[in-house]
Amino acid sequence: MNCKSSFNRNISSDFERRISNLLTGIFSELHPITILDNFTGWGLQDMYLSEEVFSGQIVTLKVFEDNVLVRDFLEEKGNGRVLVVDGGASLRCAILGGNPVQQAQNNGWAGIVINGCIRDVDEINGCDIGVRALASHPMKANKKGIGEKFVPVCMAGTRICNGEWLYADTDGILVSPTELSN
Ligand SMILES: O=C([O-])CC(=O)C(=O)O
Numbered sequence: 022m023n024c025k026s027s028f029n030r031n032i033s034s035d036f037e038r039r040i041s042n043l044l045t046g047i048f049s050e051l052h053p054i055t056i057l058d059n060f061t062g063w064g065l066q067d068m069y070l071s072e073e074v075f076s077g078q079i080v081t082l083k084v085f086e087d088n089v090l091v092r093d094f095l096e097e098k099g100n101g102r103v104l105v106v107d108g109g110a111s112l113r114c115a116i117l118g119g120n121p122v123q124q125a126q127n128n129g130w131a132g133i134v135i136n137g138c139i140r141d142v143d144e145i146n147g148c149d150i151g152v153r154a155l156a157s158h159p160m161k162a163n164k165k166g167i168g169e170k171f172v173p174v175c176m177a178g179t180r181i182c183n184g185e186w187l188y189a190d191t192d193g194i195l196v197s198p199t200e201l202s203n
């Protein structure tokens with residue numbers, strides 16, 4: 022996939038207004054922000070799972086149709102971080118279900134972004150944690166434990182590195198190499 026790296030993007034005033042509840046004031050200066058293009062596509066287009074607005078420092082994980090490492094991470098303390106999982110945009114099974122989301126909420130994760138599918142949508146909607154995914158799928162993932170932790174991932178047209186910062190609201194998702202403050 023052809024991925025763009027972070028760049029100084031000219032944010033439209035409309036976008037600025039809509040995301041201002043989260044990022045008040047930051048657009049008065051130039052920030053190297055990346056936007057995950059068209060991330061909420063397909064089946065979940067109009068759905069914001071659980072929290073509509075969330076943000077936090079990113080932990081990256083790359084898997085393919087296997088959710089053992091996803092569950093392992095969410096069993097740890099989240100300390101307000103966001104788990105970003107590049108699932109290769111597979112639409113053939115769900116790599117996140119209701120049980121680990123419940124656990125992530127209890128362990129203090131701020132959010133989970135899945136470049137792939139989830140299941141147990143109603144259960145997830147009842148949790149106080151932000152979740153974004155491409156679609157839902159009824160099938161479970163494999164349980165082999167294959168994947169790469171903390172690696173740069175390339176998803177939705179954007180390169181995302183472990184330790185960067187993610188900001189999500191109902192309009193979309195921003196990634197910044199540094200924490201954005203007012
Ligand atoms: O068991 C799975 O792989 C997916 C699931 O439904 C859950 O974790 O709740």
Ligand SMILES: [Mg+2]
Nearest residue numbers: 118119120141
């Ligand atoms: Mg389940």
